[in-house]
Amino acid sequence: NDYIAKLFAIPLMQRLAQEAPRVNLRFVPSTNINAPELLEQSEIDLAIGGISASKPRLQTQTLFTDQYVCAMRKQHPLAKRKLMLDEFVRADHLLITLSGNPRGFVDRILEEKGLQRRIALTVNQFALAPAILANTDLIAAINYRSVQHNSFAKALHLTELPFDYNSIPVRMMWHDRKQRDAAHMWLRSLLVDLCSQF
Incomplete structure (x- = not known):
């Protein structure tokens, strides 16, 4: 990929x-x-x-092991404080899926908690995600290395996901x-x- x-x-x-x-x-x-x-x-x-x-x-x-973070534009309303699970679920999400599966690992974790998020946009390339996030109010669970050295990295706020998961x-x-x-x-x-x- x-x-x-x-x-x-x-x-x-x-x-x-x-x-x-x-x-x-x-x-x-x-x-x-x-x-x-x-x-x-x-x-x-x-x-x-x-x-x-x-x-x-x-x-x-x-x-190696990859850590996932929640990424959003720096001016996003959720970027101003610690991200809570209920805010995460209510936000509009970007899903990056290489296989086309409409559900990712985040959805499986949320389902175990009886929760469901709204996926507003799905793409099949990690390279698209930083530009989309920097220019919209979408948020995404994304691997840190895919945004770390991206040209849009300075426009993004990265924070911990509001739930436990395995790297x-x-x-x-x-x-x-x-x-x-x-x-x-x-x-x-x-x-x-x-x-x-x-």
């Missing part, structure tokens, strides 16, 4: 220019739903995201047939090294 490409494309290309200048990379759109299939069919060599091994011949390794592990996934492949092992090692610098 665009979030993973943004995180990895530049540092990977910089390292490849030094260590393996003839290696070509291709970022392809995938979701947590179709990534296992793409790996099974050898359409891709490696998947990165909030994924877990759903098939027996797939391997995973956690690269999201971002993993790489590959098929067993690549487990002992030297080039693949090198790439996985490079990704682990890059993530240690996050």
Whole structure:
């Protein structure tokens, strides 16, 4: 997805220019739903995201954990104080969903509390969210790294979500047939090294 490409494309290309200048990379759109299939069919060599091994011949390794925050424009009425759960639920929300699922992890947490939020806008790219949030009264639960170095970051107010949740592990996934492949092992090692610098 665009979030993973943004995180990895530049540092990977910089390292490849030094260590393996003839290696070509291709970022392809995938979701947590179709990534296992793409790996099974050898359409891709490696998947990165909030994924877990759903098939027996797939391997995973956690690269880092992601924290979610509530983001809104700095002039948003809710930006002036600690965000309370009832205010969060009443606000108009932006949902970023790569799979098209109209419900995210926030909706599942709220449902357990007997609550439901209003999703006013749904998009399928993390890159769109900061600009939308900076120019509307929408709020969003979004991973911190996707807004951290965005050109709209200075226009946004970030605060803790008003409920407990587990941080999201971002993993790489590959098929067993690549487990002992030297080039693949090198790439996985490079990704682990890059993530240690996050």
